[in-house]
Amino acid sequence: MTPATNPAYRRLSVEERRSQLLAAALSLFAHRAPEDVSLDDVAEAAGVSRPLVYRYFPGGKQQLYEAALRSAAEDLRHCFDEPRQGPLLPRLARALDRYLAFVDEHDTGFSALLQGGSVVETSRTTAIVDGVRRAAAEHIFRHLGVTDPGPRLRMTVRTWITAVEAASLIWLDEDKQPPAGELRDWLVEQFVAVLGVTAGRDPQTAAVVGAFAGDGPD
Amino acid sequence: MTPATNPAYRRLSVEERRSQLLAAALSLFAHRAPEDVSLDDVAEAAGVSRPLVYRYFPGGKQQLYEAALRSAAEDLRHCFDEPRQGPLLPRLARALDRYLAFVDEHDTGFSALLQGGSVVETSRTTAIVDGVRRAAAEHIFRHLGVTDPGPRLRMTVRTWITAVEAASLIWLDEDKQPPAGELRDWLVEQFVAVLGVTAGRDPQTAAVVGAFAGDGPD
Numbered sequence: 167m168t169p170a171t172n173p174a175y176r177r178l179s180v181e182e183r184r185s186q187l188l189a190a191a192l193s194l195f196a197h198r199a200p201e202d203v204s205l206d207d208v209a210e211a212a213g214v215s216r217p218l219v220y221r222y223f224p225g226g227k228q229q230l231y232e233a234a235l236r237s238a239a240e241d242l243r244h245c246f247d248e249p250r251q252g253p254l255l256p257r258l259a260r261a262l263d264r265y266l267a268f269v270d271e272h273d274t275g276f277s278a279l280l281q282g283g284s285v286v287e288t289s290r291t292t293a294i295v296d297g298v299r300r301a302a303a304e305h306i307f308r309h310l311g312v313t314d315p316g317p318r319l320r321m322t323v324r325t326w327i328t329a330v331e332a333a334s335l336i337w338l339d340e341d342k343q344p345p346a347g348e349l350r351d352w353l354v355e356q357f358v359a360v361l362g363v364t365a366g367r368d369p370q371t372a373a374v375v376g377a378f379a380g381d382g383p384d
Numbered sequence: 385m386t387p388a389t390n391p392a393y394r395r396l397s398v399e400e401r402r403s404q405l406l407a408a409a410l411s412l413f414a415h416r417a418p419e420d421v422s423l424d425d426v427a428e429a430a431g432v433s434r435p436l437v438y439r440y441f442p443g444g445k446q447q448l449y450e451a452a453l454r455s456a457a458e459d460l461r462h463c464f465d466e467p468r469q470g471p472l473l474p475r476l477a478r479a480l481d482r483y484l485a486f487v488d489e490h491d492t493g494f495s496a497l498l499q500g501g502s503v504v505e506t507s508r509t510t511a512i513v514d515g516v517r518r519a520a521a522e523h524i525f526r527h528l529g530v531t532d533p534g535p536r537l538r539m540t541v542r543t544w545i546t547a548v549e550a551a552s553l554i555w556l557d558e559d560k561q562p563p564a565g566e567l568r569d570w571l572v573e574q575f576v577a578v579l580g581v582t583a584g585r586d587p588q589t590a591a592v593v594g595a596f597a598g599d600g601p602d
Binding site: 336 | 535536538539542543544546547549550551554555558561562566570573574577578580581582584585
């Protein structure tokens with residue numbers, strides 16, 4: 167590491183400093199509920215003064231929390247980036263691997279956010295989380311090749327996404343058991359099973375299931 | 385209706401007055417987000433003065449909301465009361481019918497509560513809702529005849545309960561389509577499907593599925 171690239175030895179640009187503060191905040195929110203993290207903690211973790219944190223986030227903790235949440239939501243959306251090539255279920259499995267790695271890394275912060283009841287939770291933070299859910303559903307429809315999902319297919323995909331969230335929270339609660347790989351396979355199988363149920367009532371879903379049933383094992 | 389039994393014509397007991405105020409509050413919370421309901425609205429709906437509402441709920445709106453929520457949670461728990469007799473899936477279908485009738489009746493209030501982000505939501509209100517979820521899971525284990533559910537069966541039942549909640553919220557959002565009866569059948573089929581997936585990995589779940597597979601259609 168040379169002095170020129172080590173943040174401790176040079177002035178950071180505004181953007182770099184902001185990223186550094188957000189990263190420090192995220193690592194704290196990952197292991198403690200937002201209400202148990204103070205601006206002093208963030209300043210200390212980033213090795214800067216409290217006034218500096220306020221200069222970047224004049225709205226204080228609420229603003230910092232929302233910015234950290236937006237940044238985490240952005241990372242979470244990247245988990246869904248998956249080329250639309252090859253068999254469908256392995257694509258889903260790879261996206262779930264990235265998602266579970268994200269959950270693993272953000273841990274308590276992820277729980278606090280999704281379980282609600284946090285004192286820094288507002289309709290704005292809820293909207294950020296809902297935005298990620300909507301993005302996940304849109305990714306799935308795109309991969310399924312569906313441009314205009316009907317109510318039954320929509321409900322199936324959205325409830326499965328909620329089930330994935332619930333399973334990740336339970337997984338964190340149960341000391342990350344079963345292993346992530348087993349949880350991922352189970353979630354993929356759940357996806358196939360719940361679509362299969364809807365396929366019995368909905369021609370659009372039946373067509374989708376028919377399309378990936380031909381994929382075979384990867 | 386005789387004057388002696390009409391609440392408008394006689395003094396209510398403390399318990400009756402309290403119930404009347406809670407019922408008025410619940411009917412308002414059913415159609416508006418908690419933050420859009422004032423104590424004046426509750427007083428007006430109950431046909432009493434604002435000071436009387438305060439006498440019963442000196443903690444103001446937050447206390448009234450929590451009490452109304454506790455009362456709704458109690459009603460919701462009663463949805464799960466189902467004799468442990470006869471084939472399992474029809475028992476589940478009957479409990480879901482009562483649950484969906486509850487969702488139908490409480491409408492917006494149900495959404496506001498479960499979706500979070502309400503200004504009157506606190507860790508206490510979250511705990512009340514979590515208590516209902518836990519009660520639902522315990523009922524299911526009891527009906528399945530399982531006294532010590534392992535992690536995989538627990539995760540399956542808990543994620544299905546979350547999926548039921550998500551489906552009810554989507555259902556309210558989509559003007560209660562598909563009809564409640566179809567939604568109920570779909571949820572029962574989802575239950576069978578997700579347990580079926582877990583049965584492939586977990587002997588305890590496989591035994592449970594074997595037990596109700598013998599029930600046949602009702």
